[in-house]
Amino acid sequence: MDWAVIFTNSNTYLACFTLALVFYTALLAREARKTRELQISPIVVVSIEPARYQTFATLVIENTGFGVAREIEISFDPDITIKRENIGDIVKLSSLTITKIPLLKPKQSLSISIGRFNNISPSCSVVSISCRDSLGKKHTYSNRIDISVYDDMSKLGVDALEGIEKELKKFSQDLKNVMSGFKRLRVDVFNNVDRKRENEELERNWRNSEGP
Template identity: 30%
Template sequence: MLDFLNQNSGALTVIFAAVVMLSTVVYAVLTAFLVAETRRMRRAQTEPKVEVFIKHREEWINLIHAYVRNIGLGPAYKISFDISAESGGEGAQALIDDFTKANFFKTGLKYLGPGQEQISGFSQMTEKFDQKIESVLVFDVRYEGATGKQYQEKFRLDFSEFKGRSQIGKPHLYAIAKHLETIKSDIHNLATGFKRIKADVFDSEDRDRERKEWEEHHAEVIDKSKESAKNGS
């Protein structure tokens, strides 16, 4: 065995060097992948992500808003909006007019932090329903991240997705709020004397009268018992 190693030491050295070199190359490639992945993760943790969507109010399904929300982990700066109608005619224009009553759609937003959102003006879907429900709006959104990197995204909002939606009953939080408001009103009326509690009062005079009636009834029962005893004898 030693003779074999001595005779082939040169070849074994070359093979060992090749294995080391290959391992070094593989390690370098893996390190490069890890560095790239780390950079992507760090970028994802600091990048903003602004989205625009439409949603009806929980307490009233016919009122609809456009929401602007930053779902990224970094803040968004210098946000601007360009809203156009892809289809819908007068209904689409009515939606744009209603939404842009919130002035930030015209002036833009200087800052929108992670998780923050802004809500547009509301639009009443019962007005021009047939036209509004066929409308398609396009929101072109531009903004910057903390590093100054610029972003641009387009959101195509198709209102026909709301066809056939309905709501049964009232949302729980809304119903609780209404009941609390009623309780508050009742307590206020009692505290201010606007309304009085209806109650039957049982005072000392009532107790004396009740005791007297009981004593009279008891005496009457005793008298009847005595008369019955005499008649029996």
């Protein structure tokens, strides 16, 4: 038996086993680091979705990750503009305070109504989001917003909503006129004396109709 050969082979097997153990340990450490990073990493998503009334749009900002998102900043390319019907001016979405959020907890979302879909332009934009996790590490994300997919949906119920708005305005104006005395309500007062007189008149007419 050649002990020198056996000793050499043993050292070779031990070296291979040691290398394999080192590789496996490094792999476990890397996976553990990824898991830890995932547990503290925020994932911020921005979208424009239909509100309860489908003709209106809502800007939704949500942290879908497992970590807290801090110092959130949101920008749009190109910037999205909104025409405000009541005022008549145009507002840029990037100018809203909701595009700069100090903190968003895991699974927390914020939303704000931004008006009708047909008052928003352009229909497509790329939104960029930057934030920091609990350790101060910066994270950047981006996604595409395309509200043209809601074109058909946003047309549903437009006439009904406009009709409701007109009726409410008319009712409000009529009520204001009545309260201010501009219009008067016609009220017929019917008391017991009037009721008795009416019954006597009906009985008299009934007797006359029967004849002698």
